[in-house]
Amino acid sequence: MKITIGSDHGAVELKEEVKKVLAEFAGVEVKDVGTFGTASVDYPDIAEKVCADVVSGESERGIVLCGTGLGISIAANKIKGIRCALCNDVYSAKMSREHNNSNVLAMGGRVLGFGPAGEIVRAWMTTDFAGGRHERRVNKIMALENK
Numbered sequence: 001m002k003i004t005i006g007s008d009h010g011a012v013e014l015k016e017e018v019k020k021v022l023a024e025f026a027g028v029e030v031k032d033v034g035t036f037g038t039a040s041v042d043y044p045d046i047a048e049k050v051c052a053d054v055v056s057g058e059s060e061r062g063i064v065l066c067g068t069g070l071g072i073s074i075a076a077n078k079i080k081g082i083r084c085a086l087c088n089d090v091y092s093a094k095m096s097r098e099h100n101n102s103n104v105l106a107m108g109g110r111v112l113g114f115g116p117a118g119e120i121v122r123a124w125m126t127t128d129f130a131g132g133r134h135e136r137r138v139n140k141i142m143a144l145e146n147k
């Protein structure tokens, strides 16, 4: 599985930690679209880069990070085909996969410690979409894009 990851300046350190966690998973390839320093950048630009890979199919999933995770998740969810889940706890991360088939995970570098963030990533990586009645609901979410 290929994953595209990106962060603004508010989560550059968390991005490096998340990449270490992703390295635990055999067969996972990571594409990092930045940012790579402390200079201020605009999180919608990062969301756009990550989500472009998910929408095109270059990557199966994406991870977006900013200071709170709020701005970048809002931006990501404006992009057609994206179901971005802002998760600050493991249960939400699991449910975002099982019930919502999230294809992008958002977290906040100024909200989460590295330990909890790592557990969230592990849960999100290892939980499958349950389908069934959830598929009908996810289809309704996606249909909202065309209304």
Ligand code: RB5
Binding pocket: 008, 009, 010, 011, 043, 066, 067, 068, 069, 070, 071, 072
């Ligand atoms: C940048 O200062 C900050 O606004 C951003 O990282 C994020 O928290 C926005 O939602």
